[in-house]
Amino acid sequence: MQNSPSKSALLVMDMQNSVVSRFVAGEEALLPFQKAIEAARSHAIPVIYVRVAFRAGYPEISARNKMFGGIASRSGAVAAPEAMMQIHESVQPRQGEPIVTKVRVSAFAGSDLEVILRSRQIDTLILSGIATSGVVLSTLREAADKDFAITVLSDACIDADPEVHRVLTEKVFPQQAEVVPVDVWLSRL
Structure with missing residues (x-):
């Protein structure tokens, strides 16, 4: 019996206004994301966007959650402005491209x-997003446990700490994923 060809999807994770505004200093940092999205589209690879968002009053957030627990108290339990939860204009989804809303770090959590x-029989994930040590790491680990094949686009991931990004992409991620820059991934399409 022959193996069927793999079916891939590009995940564009946490590229929403509230995150991009904190992590990206200049538009040039978004070029690898844009290049990956356009290549995926031109090769009929589905592009799926992932964002983090909560309901008014933050019922999804436990005070024990170290990462998200302080959000409700800092914002007075009022939902973040909708504009901050939207995907950044430089990487806007096209009509028909899903936007998945999650409530934790991993793209799978609560989504x-x-x-x-x-449903699309996708078995291979191409990961991009902000932050390398957040959504990319958590999603990679969970996707590996769910038996997806994984590629991480090293230059289409951003972290506040360049050394953490380097250690993850050079030492940690290769244990469960192929890690390549966008141009190398493009050369294989």
Whole structure:
């Protein structure tokens, strides 16, 4: 029996206004993301966007959650402005490209991402996003546990700490994923 060809999807994670405004100093840092998205589209690879968002009053957030627990108290339990939760204009989704909303760090946490992937018979994920030590790391680990093949686009990931980004992309991620710059990934399409 022959193996069927893999079916890939590009995940563009946490590229929403609230995150991009904190991590990206200049538009040139977004060029690898734009290049990957356009290449995926031109090769009929689905592009799936992932964002983090919460309901008014933050019922999804526990005070024990070290990463998200302080959000409700800092914002007076009022939902973040909708504009801050939207995908950044430089990497806007096209009509029909899903936007998955998650409530934790991993793209799978509290979202319907796995349902979308399985319904499309996707078995290979190409990961991009902000931050390398946040959504990319958490999603990579969970995707590996769910038996997806994984590629991380090293220059389409950003972290506040360049050394953490380097250690993750050079030492940690290769244990469970192929890690390549966007141009290398493009050369293989």
